[in-house]
Amino acid sequence: MATRILVVDRNVELCKSLGDFLERHDIEVSTLPNAGLLERCLEHSTPDLVILDHMQPGGEGLTALGNLRASGNEIPVIMLAESADDVDRIIGLEMGADDYIGKPLNLREVLARVRAVLRRAGTARPVSALHESWRVAFGPFALDIRSRMVHHDEQPIMLSDREFELLRIFVNQPMRLFKREQLAELMFGPKDDRMARGLDVLVWRLRQMIEVRPSTPKLIQTIRGHGYIFVPDGEQYVPRPREVVARVMDEQRAR
Structure with missing residues (x-):
């Protein structure tokens, strides 16, 4: 057919x-x-x-x-x-x-x-099991998109709507390097002076809830000069050569 x-x-x-x-x-x-x-x-x-x-x-x-x-x-x-x-x-x-x-x-x-x-x-999976695809696991955590809940070893974690939406963006696109401006616009709408600061606060709050050591995050990592990346296995992210080149070029243009 x-x-x-x-x-x-x-x-x-x-x-x-x-x-x-x-x-x-x-x-x-x-x-x-x-x-x-x-x-x-x-x-x-x-x-x-x-x-x-x-x-x-x-x-x-x-x-x-x-x-x-x-x-x-x-x-x-x-x-x-x-x-x-x-x-x-x-x-x-x-x-x-x-x-x-x-x-x-x-x-x-x-x-x-x-x-x-x-x-x-x-x-x-077959249609009868499609609802299961809305539950995504990473480490000891599970994010359920339909119920808008996050669990740690089956214990619920209370997230605000914006915290949940940010985590959902990260979980749905693991290992994707997001510019701060991209995430800020997704979370807060059209550009204004508060966007980047608001995003950083949101990331900080989310890290307090899902990171073992929020001061040295393993899941939501900061890539200097680029933004944030979600690493579900918690391994240290090493930028690919083309990302290193792009960062160097950005720094050169900023001088």
């Missing part, structure tokens, strides 16, 4: 070129111009994957994604965006997207990413 994909994008030319290309690789493609119709469409037909335009009118792309995940629908979703910058990408991934691709599209890249997402989805 051929793989079936639903492309949700109002750009008719993009849908046609993408559909023609994917169909030459044994992928059956159907299209939908409006994300507001996505849930109704999925009630009648279930494709293997959805490619969803981020910039639907009125933000309907992200709204549709959020509604799918809130209803428990775990169909794989790849988001498309005019600009796949870090903040947009993180927001989309946080809301449950499986991958993100920026426009203009490289059709071969789309094919590769579709195959990669479908491979990951193929190893997922």
Whole structure:
């Protein structure tokens, strides 16, 4: 049986070129111009994957994604965006997207990413156990996204909403190096003078609750000149060579 994909994008030319290309690789493609119709469409037909335009009118792309995940629908979703910058990408991934691709599209890249997402989805647990995927363990801790609770050896830890959201961002993207500005904007919204300071306080509070020695954190580590990184196994993070070069270049520009 051929793989079936639903492309949700109002750009008719993009849908046609993408559909023609994917169909030459044994992928059956159907299209939908409006994300507001996505849930109704999925009630009648279930494709293997959805490619969803981020910039639907009125933000309907992200709204549709959020509604799918809130209803428990775990169909794989790849988001498309005019600009796949870090903040947009993180927001989309946080809301449950499986991958993100920026426009203009490289059709071969789309094919590769579709195959990669479908491979990951193929190893997922059955639908009857999908709720378990909302519980993520790291060390002696477990974060339950649906109940918005964190447990340490089965004992609950009380976190504020913002502390929980920050930990959720870290846990969902382990070993990702976040700039302070990226995290601050995700947590506090558009830029203002208090963002960075507020983020640092939030990280400090979170460390008090989940680190054995908050003064020498192992889980939420600070990378000087870059930001923060979540290391689930608690090993000391060593920047890759390209990150060292980037830091040196940043320091040179700042002089």
